[in-house]
Amino acid sequence: xxxAGTMSQAGEVAPKxxxxxxxxxxxxxxxxxxxxxxxxxxxxxxxxKGNCVACHQVTALxxxxxxxxxxxxxxxxxxxxxxxxxxxxxxxxxxxFEGTMMPAFYKVDxxxxxxxxxxxxxxxxxxxxxLTAQEIxxxxxFLATLKEE
Amino acid sequence: AAFAGADDDTxxxxxxxxxxxxxxxxxxxADALDEVMSGWHFRSDxxxxxxxxxxxxxxxxxxxxxxxxxxxxxxxxxxxxxSCHDDVADSMKGVRAVYPKWNExxxxxxxxxxxxxxxxxxxxxxxxxKYTGGDMASMEALISVQSxxxxxxxxxxxxxxxxxxxGKEMYYTxxxxxxxxxxxxxxxxxxxxxxxxHLSQGQINGFPAYRLKNAKxxxxxxxxxxxxxxxxxxxxxxxxxxxxxxxxxxxxxGNGLSVEGxxxxx
Numbered sequence: 001x002x003x004a005g006t007m008s009q010a011g012e013v014a015p016k017x018x019x020x021x022x023x024x025x026x027x028x029x030x031x032x033x034x035x036x037x038x039x040x041x042x043x044x045x046x047x048x049k050g051n052c053v054a055c056h057q058v059t060a061l062x063x064x065x066x067x068x069x070x071x072x073x074x075x076x077x078x079x080x081x082x083x084x085x086x087x088x089x090x091x092x093x094x095x096x097f098e099g100t101m102m103p104a105f106y107k108v109d110x111x112x113x114x115x116x117x118x119x120x121x122x123x124x125x126x127x128x129x130x131l132t133a134q135e136i137x138x139x140x141x142f143l144a145t146l147k148e149e
Numbered sequence: 150a151a152f153a154g155a156d157d158d159t160x161x162x163x164x165x166x167x168x169x170x171x172x173x174x175x176x177x178x179a180d181a182l183d184e185v186m187s188g189w190h191f192r193s194d195x196x197x198x199x200x201x202x203x204x205x206x207x208x209x210x211x212x213x214x215x216x217x218x219x220x221x222x223x224x225x226x227x228x229x230x231x232s233c234h235d236d237v238a239d240s241m242k243g244v245r246a247v248y249p250k251w252n253e254x255x256x257x258x259x260x261x262x263x264x265x266x267x268x269x270x271x272x273x274x275x276x277x278x279k280y281t282g283g284d285m286a287s288m289e290a291l292i293s294v295q296s297x298x299x300x301x302x303x304x305x306x307x308x309x310x311x312x313x314x315x316g317k318e319m320y321y322t323x324x325x326x327x328x329x330x331x332x333x334x335x336x337x338x339x340x341x342x343x344x345x346x347h348l349s350q351g352q353i354n355g356f357p358a359y360r361l362k363n364a365k366x367x368x369x370x371x372x373x374x375x376x377x378x379x380x381x382x383x384x385x386x387x388x389x390x391x392x393x394x395x396x397x398x399x400x401x402x403g404n405g406l407s408v409e410g411x412x413x414x415x
Contacts, residue, residue, distance in 0.1 A: 047344075054344040066345035070338055094328075101337070103327040113324045113382040120378035127326055 012133045015108045015126070024096030025084040030106070030133035035141025043135050043142075050090075050105065050131060050139055060146060071102060076149035086143045090136050105131040105139075154340025155190035155349075160409070163203055166298040168407040175404035177305050177313075181336055187406055188349035188358075191339070192415060196361065199413040208290055208359035208411035211283070211366050215291035218284065224275030233272065238295055245289075245296040245408050249397045251308045258312045260393055261289055262368070280388035281374075286357045286366035293357070293410030301354050301408060303400045312390075316398025319391065325382025331399075334376075351376070352403040353396065355412025362415060369396050 013030045020026055029035075044052040045064035053061055055070035081089065089096055092104035108126035116123035131139065160168040170187035178185065189197060199205045219230045219237055234240040248261040259267070262285050266277040278285040305313045323330045334343065335351030342348070357366045370387035373395060377384045385391040 051344070066342070068343045069341045070343055101329065101333045103329070107326075111324075111326055111328065111382075112322060113377075115325050115378065115380075115382040115384070117381060118378055120374065120382075120384040122383040123326070123381075130326065 015106050015129050018091060018106065020088055020092070020095045021084070023085070023088075024092075024094075025082070025088040026091055027084045029137060030087070030091070031137050033134060033137065035134075035137035035139070035144075037138070037141040037145050040135075040138035040140070040142025043131065043139050049135065052139070055102070058146070060142075074143065074146055076146060078144040078146040079149075081143070083140060083144055086140045087136065090131070090139050090143070103130065105129065106133070106136055155186050158190065158194075158197060160187070160189055160197070160201065162201055162297065162409075166407075168298060168409055169300065170406065170409075172405040175401065177401045177404065181332075182350075182402075185352065185403055185406055186339070186350055187403075187409060187412075188352055188355055188414060189409065189412060191347045191349040192413075196413055196415050200355075200409070206359070206411065206413055207361075207364075208357070208366055208413065211287040211359075212290050212294055212411065215284075215287040218288065219291065224269065224273035226272065226274040228273050230268070233268075237291060241292045241295040243296055243299055245293040245410065246299045246302050248303065249309075249393060249400060250304060253308075258309050258393055258397055260369075260388075260396055261292060262370075262388065263393070265289070265292075281368045281371040283365065286368050289357050289368065290366055290411040293408055296408040297410070298407050301400060301403045301406050303397065303404060305397075305401045305404075309397060312394045312397050313401065315391075316394035316396070319395045320398055323380075324377060325380030327380045327382075329380040331376065350402070351399065352406060353399050354403040354406040355409040355414070357410055358412045358414045360414050366411060369399075373399075 011032055018026060041061060043049040044058065045061045053064055053067045055068045056074045057067040057069065058074040077086065091106035093100050093102040094104060106129045108129055111125065114123045114125050114127055115121060160170050162168065170189055171184055174182040174185050189200060199207065203209050222229045245261065249258050252259045262280055265285065265288055269275045270277055320331045323333065331351060334348055339348050339350045353369050356369045360367050370392045373392055374384045374387060
């Protein structure tokens with residue numbers, strides 16, 4: 001039996017099987033399917049998805065209202081980081097920056113008081129990851145396009 | 150700048166009550182903060198203005214309603230709050246400032262809401278009010294008004310110390326799938342925008358707070374519940390020992406700020 005959100009497609013790397021390098025990067029694609037940068041941009045700007053703009057300013061998403069200022073500006077992220085590093089950052093930034101405030105988007109257990117999304121009710125681990133494997137790949141593809149500071 | 154931290158405005162209510170809205174951090178939090186600040190500083194000029202005059206403050210209608218319930222006889226004992234406490238302006242002056250506080254007889258830390266419900270049940274023989282409900286929020290507002298301008302001064306040691314430590318632990322615990330603690334947002338990032346929200350220090354000296362967003366008075370535990378829910382966590386229950394401990398700790402982070410309740414927030 002599988003819960004919809006935790007179900008992984010054939011050939012996908014499940015959240016528990018992800019291998020991080022010592023520096024927190026993920027070398028291999030999580031799906032083997034190239035990321036769609038345009039879709040990644042939508043995910044990054046959508047509240048119920050990545051909601052990256054809650055914490056980061058991104059010039060490429062200037063049409064999305066209200067960018068937060070918790071994390072660094074993402075302009076130029078595609079220059080500062082390799083694809084593998086970006087994948088690691090989005091899947092679980094705590095593997096790159098110990099103790100960072102940035103949430104892990106491809107992590108399903110080991111939480112304190114895990115909830116059922118934003119209902120405030122208890123959730124049973126493993127939780128569905130916040131983003132699916134392909135959504136992570138799409139966001140990584142989007143970040144890779146952010147070349148200019 | 151568009152996203153400047155706290156502003157430098159001064160809060161005087163009714164051209165009369167001068168509020169301390171920024172002050173040196175009390176001992177309990179001096180290791181984490183230099184200065185503690187009221188949430189008022191992080192709101193827009195328009196929202197701030199609503200709190201500067203009781204005729205503008207939308208919370209004041211609830212204070213009037215609570216004044217009526219103060220005088221209303223309810224329950225098996227045929228009593229109202231006024232039967233025992235007479236004039237609220239005298240009997241409740243300074244009360245809000247020291248809550249939550251230790252109740253020796255009951256051997257527990259009591260929030261204002263717990264004390265109010267204790268009086269309803271055990272003194273009046275009346276039903277308890279819902280912990281975060283409208284009757285309770287309004288009565289808390291009426292009682293807060295009697296302490297406006299007085300410094301928050303909750304005890305952190307002696308018999309309350311264990312609860313205070315528990316609250317502190319909760320404040321720094323990163324909950325939910327987003328793994329965020331109160332401190333992540335309200336200690337490390339106050340003054341910063343998180344999406345469209347301007348983060349304050351999450352102080353409770355202004356509670357209960359009228360929020361323009363839901364057009365009602367909001368209690369401390371309802372606010373806590375919302376913030377915990379937003380970490381994609383299982384929330385704690387309003388009125389639970391967990392939230393009582395958290396309230397005690399958070400209140401102590403505002404020791405020295407003026408009691409402002411009922412405040413106005415967006």
